[in-house]
Amino acid sequence: MSDIREFDLAETSVRELNRYLHGELRDSDVARISVQNPNGQHSIGAGLDCPVEVEIHGHAGYFIAGMNKQARVTVHGNVGWSVGENMMSGQVRVKGHASESAGASAHGGLLVVDGDASSRCGISLKGGNVVVAGDVGHFSAFMAQAGTMVVCGNAGANLGDSLYEAVIYVGGSIDSLGADAREEPMEASDVETLRGLLSEAGLEGDAENFRRVGSARSLYHWNAEAHQEY
Amino acid sequence: MCGIVGLLIRRAEMRASLGQLAVPMLDCMGDRGPDSAGLAVFEDRVETTGLGFSLYWPGGGDDWDALLQQHRQVAGDEVSLDANADNALLTSPMSPAAVTEWLEQGWPGVDLLSVGSRIRLFKDEGHPRDIASRYGFQSLVGTHLVGHTRMATESMVSPAHAHPFTAGEDFCLVHNGSLSNPNSVRRRLQRRGIAFQTDNDTEAGCRYLEWRMREGDSLEEAIEASFEELDGFFTFLMATADKMVLVRDAFACKPAVVAETEDYVAVGSEFRALAHLPGVAEANVFEPSPQTIYSWSVVEAGSTQTTAVVS
Numbered sequence: 001m002s003d004i005r006e007f008d009l010a011e012t013s014v015r016e017l018n019r020y021l022h023g024e025l026r027d028s029d030v031a032r033i034s035v036q037n038p039n040g041q042h043s044i045g046a047g048l049d050c051p052v053e054v055e056i057h058g059h060a061g062y063f064i065a066g067m068n069k070q071a072r073v074t075v076h077g078n079v080g081w082s083v084g085e086n087m088m089s090g091q092v093r094v095k096g097h098a099s100e101s102a103g104a105s106a107h108g109g110l111l112v113v114d115g116d117a118s119s120r121c122g123i124s125l126k127g128g129n130v131v132v133a134g135d136v137g138h139f140s141a142f143m144a145q146a147g148t149m150v151v152c153g154n155a156g157a158n159l160g161d162s163l164y165e166a167v168i169y170v171g172g173s174i175d176s177l178g179a180d181a182r183e184e185p186m187e188a189s190d191v192e193t194l195r196g197l198l199s200e201a202g203l204e205g206d207a208e209n210f211r212r213v214g215s216a217r218s219l220y221h222w223n224a225e226a227h228q229e230y
Numbered sequence: 231m232c233g234i235v236g237l238l239i240r241r242a243e244m245r246a247s248l249g250q251l252a253v254p255m256l257d258c259m260g261d262r263g264p265d266s267a268g269l270a271v272f273e274d275r276v277e278t279t280g281l282g283f284s285l286y287w288p289g290g291g292d293d294w295d296a297l298l299q300q301h302r303q304v305a306g307d308e309v310s311l312d313a314n315a316d317n318a319l320l321t322s323p324m325s326p327a328a329v330t331e332w333l334e335q336g337w338p339g340v341d342l343l344s345v346g347s348r349i350r351l352f353k354d355e356g357h358p359r360d361i362a363s364r365y366g367f368q369s370l371v372g373t374h375l376v377g378h379t380r381m382a383t384e385s386m387v388s389p390a391h392a393h394p395f396t397a398g399e400d401f402c403l404v405h406n407g408s409l410s411n412p413n414s415v416r417r418r419l420q421r422r423g424i425a426f427q428t429d430n431d432t433e434a435g436c437r438y439l440e441w442r443m444r445e446g447d448s449l450e451e452a453i454e455a456s457f458e459e460l461d462g463f464f465t466f467l468m469a470t471a472d473k474m475v476l477v478r479d480a481f482a483c484k485p486a487v488v489a490e491t492e493d494y495v496a497v498g499s500e501f502r503a504l505a506h507l508p509g510v511a512e513a514n515v516f517e518p519s520p521q522t523i524y525s526w527s528v529v530e531a532g533s534t535q536t537t538a539v540v541s
Contacts, residue, residue: 039502039505039506040500040501040502040503040504040505041502042502058511059501059505059515061500061501061502062500078501078515080485080487080500080501081485097516097517099485099487099517100482100483100485118482118517119481119482119520137482137519137520138481138482138520
């Protein structure tokens with residue numbers, strides 16, 4: 001179970017790679033996949049559904065490891081939009097920076113970004129966990145419904161706008177909170193959850209010095225007297 | 231959708247390869263904009279006097295010599311013409327107003343695409359790859375260029391509606407996004423006597439910025455003013471005779487990636503447009519922040535100027 005299979009995307013198309021990952025791989029003894037020369041191409045490793053380790057060496061494009069189930073995917077470089085979008089389980093790790101909408105609508109699993117994540121990180125999160133070692137951009141965790149987002153650095157403007165039941169922990173500064181997001185007291189259970197996530201992500205961090213952001217739940221019910229002012 | 235690309239060469243010896251490095255960028259971004267494309271290159275024209283006029287003459291590729299001969303009769307022997315299929319650069323000692331009038335009177339089929347001492351502009355309909363080969367982009371030499379691949383969403387597909395747009399001299403703009411108030415911007419500028427060639431939103435943005443600069447603003451000041459005046463989504467990439475300038479709107483939902491080395495600064499809508507560039511694996515690759523003006527100069531080597539605009 002320790003066989004390694006190498007793919008060079010300068011010679012093989014992403015479609016061929018993904019076809020292998022979705023088919024032949026599942027009936028083989030291959031436990032690790034190494035991908036060279038991603039060259040910013042999109043959808044590398046999207047739709048994985050087996051407990052394999054995938055290492056992508058270089059900068060990759062949009063939708064990397066989208067819809068991931070079970071697999072552990074590591075990108076040794078930056079990624080474009082929507083890395084790990086709609087992830088169900090497993091782990092995706094970006095050693096560099098992530099562009100917009102990292103971990104969008106992830107239902108499960110863990111996304112770790114060692115660098116910064118751009119705007120709309122964790123948008124519409126549905127139960128997955130996102131841990132960012134650096135900063136996140138504006139409108140992160142927008143409409144996030146369930147799951148946890150950890151930002152070790154600073155958060156951009158309108159953090160957690162229209163938040164549902166997801167919880168955000170921020171180690172650095174917050175430019176501004178979005179509509180209906182509020183800072184809440186850190187309980188012992190928060191510190192425990194945060195320690196667990198930082199440890200799972202392999203990151204250092206003083207969990208007790210993070211702040212918790214949750215939903216004020218004032219947007220849950222229509223208020224006709226609010227005159228569209230929230 | 232649309233794609234944008236830009237390349238500014240810092241190491242002088244690499245300027246001979248400007249076109250060669252840029253063609254794969256444009257070709258790759260053809261995926262984001264397959265209906266038309268354009269490119270503005272800034273050349274060192276040491277051997278010519280007078281301004282350069284980029285001309286586009288659909289189907290006129292065989293008759294450029296006739297135009298040159300007639301222009302010599304009014305402008306003298308200093309005139310030169312470098313033709314490339316349906317596109318040519320006319321160098322003339324006449325003023326932009328005089329050349330415009332001369333073209334309108336005698337050559338109604340010829341469009342004037344750009345004016346300046348360094349800019350040369352190409353644009354046409356078709357896949358960016360075909361346009362690059364039609365006009366020989368591979369052999370372009372210069373300090374910097376900006377290019378665009380278009381997927382039209384708000385006005386018709388035609389060579390005139392393709393980017394880059396220009397206004398004034400040695401200034402051009404390519405745009406990924408859409409403006410929502412181009413009609414009111416255009417009407418306000420038209421009342422000031424500014425003429426438009428198309429109903430395209432980007433032309434309104436381009437002429438607005440150039441008007442601000444004629445009123446005394448620097449390009450950076452004009453961009454700051456545009457945050458109040460231009461409504462919509464945009465990644466704007468602009469070039470002047472000695473600068474390449476990039477800015478994204480506050481929401482920043484139109485992408486851009488920058489790769490910077492000691493040798494060059496490259497901009498693309500996506501990293502894959504830059505993946506072939508020499509030394510890109512070691513380059514400083516970053517996503518430009520919203521409402522921040524990034525400005526790179528061909529003169530002052532090495533430094534990146536950024537201006538954060540607080541609104």
